[in-house]
Amino acid sequence: MKVLMSRRRALFFLGASAGAAAVAAGCASASNDTAATATATAAAESGGITAAPQETEGPYPADGTNGPNILVESGVVRSDITSSFGSYSGVAQGVPMTLELTLRDLAKNGAAGAGMAVYVWHCDRDGNYSLYSGGVTEQNYLRGVQVAGDDGKVTFTSIFPACYSGRWPHIHFEVYDSLETAVAGRNARLTSQIALPQDTCDAVFADDPGYARSVTNLSQVTLASDGIFGDGWDAELATVTGTPSSGLRVALTVGVAEKSQNTQPGNGSGPQPGGRPPGSGAPGGRPQR
Numbered sequence: 001m002k003v004l005m006s007r008r009r010a011l012f013f014l015g016a017s018a019g020a021a022a023v024a025a026g027c028a029s030a031s032n033d034t035a036a037t038a039t040a041t042a043a044a045e046s047g048g049i050t051a052a053p054q055e056t057e058g059p060y061p062a063d064g065t066n067g068p069n070i071l072v073e074s075g076v077v078r079s080d081i082t083s084s085f086g087s088y089s090g091v092a093q094g095v096p097m098t099l100e101l102t103l104r105d106l107a108k109n110g111a112a113g114a115g116m117a118v119y120v121w122h123c124d125r126d127g128n129y130s131l132y133s134g135g136v137t138e139q140n141y142l143r144g145v146q147v148a149g150d151d152g153k154v155t156f157t158s159i160f161p162a163c164y165s166g167r168w169p170h171i172h173f174e175v176y177d178s179l180e181t182a183v184a185g186r187n188a189r190l191t192s193q194i195a196l197p198q199d200t201c202d203a204v205f206a207d208d209p210g211y212a213r214s215v216t217n218l219s220q221v222t223l224a225s226d227g228i229f230g231d232g233w234d235a236e237l238a239t240v241t242g243t244p245s246s247g248l249r250v251a252l253t254v255g256v257a258e259k260s261q262n263t264q265p266g267n268g269s270g271p272q273p274g275g276r277p278p279g280s281g282a283p284g285g286r287p288q289r
Contacts, residue, residue, distance in 0.1 A: 049110045050235040051255045054262040055193045055228055058172060060129035062121065062143060064185045068131050070143050071119060071185035080157040081120065081144035084130070092141045094125035094159030094211070095204045096247040103152040103175065106257045112152030113175075113256055117182035119145045120156055122171040125210045127164030127217075147179050160204045160248060161196070163214040168226040169196040175256050189259045194252055195223060195233045200240040207244035
């Protein structure tokens with residue numbers, strides 16, 4: 001089975017092979033057209049399953065790569081991630097959201113990713129990350145692990161994340177080959193991010209006054225200007241159903257390629273984000289993602 005790359009990755013690898021020869025504007029245009037054609041052809045051959053791009057985990061993963069490691073904590077395997085667990089207490093407030101990811105194993109001809117484990121984390125209604133941001137260092141909500149069933153699906157109950165300065169509203173996730181690998185806190189097969197649609201963001205931020213700062217922050221960023229999604233978001237943009245009052249269902253099909261194929265084009269970040277969650281700093285001097 002041929003792995004279908006997102007248009008972003010196709011453009012990157014095409015550009016790398018072209019090298020210095022592609023100096024004219026006409027060549028750049030031709031390269032784009034060729035990449036689009038190659039992607040369309042691969043889509044037909046692979047059944048339309050796109051490999052999710054590798055992205056930075058950012059400075060607040062709590063996976064042991066930068067400070068705390070929540071993956072080794074008892075209780076991290078849970079579907080409802082709105083509350084803290086273990087020695088922490090507290091509940092994240094915001095518009096209710098159900099996140100459903102459908103994993104497809106591209107190393108097995110796009111079969112359902114049964115048995116794969118997914119670690120999800122995202123900021124709260126104020127744009128803060130538990131365990132890191134000021135005021136929530138004694139919370140570990142909005143983080144959890146689930147194991148895919150035979151259909152390759154994992155489901156989390158959470159709240160809709162904020163838009164903080166410099167970033168488009170997003171959700172982080174890591175995919176592991178098994179629960180045992182995930183709770184050992186190492187060897188993620190894929191690290192990526194989920195982009196949330198603008199119409200949904202607008203509706204949520206207008207509905208709940210707790211997201212007041214998100215209204216201003218969202219007006220200052222676009223998917224195209226975002227430091228992560230700016231080089232392409234076709235394989236990362238979720239679909240959303242429901243309303244802020246009744247609850248939202250956020251869904252995305254994730255094509256998981258072999259770990260060796262999950263390389264970031266360039267530095268995987270694009271333009272540098274212009275801000276960070278309020279009341280926080282980037283631990284370890286790492287750039288905000």
